[in-house]
Amino acid sequence: MSSPSLQFAETFHQRLLSHPLAQSYLAKALMKFYTDVESTGASSEFYDKFTIRHHIGVILKSMWANPIHQQAIVEESRSGHQFERFVNMLMNDTTFLLDESLESLKRVHDVQEAMDSKEWRLQSQEVQQSRQRQLSNDERQCRSYLTLASQTVDMLHYLSRKITEPFLRPELVDRLAATSTSTNYVAPNAMTSKSRIRRRTNGNPSDFSTTNCLNLDSDASSKVSFAR
Helix, strand or coil: CCCHHHHHHHHHHHHHHHCHHHHHHHHHHHHHHHHHCCCCCCCCHHHHHHHHHHHHHHHHHHHHCCHHHHHHHHHHHHHCCHHHHHHHHHHHHHHHHHHHHHHHHHHHHHHHHHHCCHHHHHCCHHHHHHHHHHHHHHHHHHHHHHHHHHHHHHHHHHHHHHCCHHHHCHHHHHHHHHHHHHHHHHHHHHHHHHHHHHHHHCCCHHHHHHHHHHHHHHHHHHHHHHHC
């Protein structure tokens, strides 16, 4: 049975998208909000911006499936600098998130390898517990970063299939190539870690979240191939 709250949200969402003001201005406003949220003034702004941008991404993808809103996004890409700023932020986020996810994966791998060594049993219980807490934190961070990175790469992917001219501008071409290079660097390293983790766990279900992060990474790499 569907939740009444979800039914209400769906109805509200459709009514909002069908409003004439939304059809004219919502796409531009969301792209501006995406870039403006880079700095909020709050002490937690660095992490807040990714949460906010995730929700903006969800809305934009639903708008892309609507012909009227898709055309509004296309028109915005032709008429001003807001789209260019928006794409620049997408590329910044993709590069950062993939780089951070790789660092998290390295730390996860190092601790998992250490737990299998004889030296691990010689460490105090306090040290072991501290490293296990860090392992759990890195696994959560990796999953979060890769989920967000997969979304940003997906946005670049579907936008570039319909909108080409802005991505060919000199100021964006080099940035896009750098983003693609970063993604293609992360994937082979992630797959190497994936192989090692699977050998260590022998398919243990408890490692599912880490393996899922690596699958997201491989998926992101395949989607960004449009830039090559």
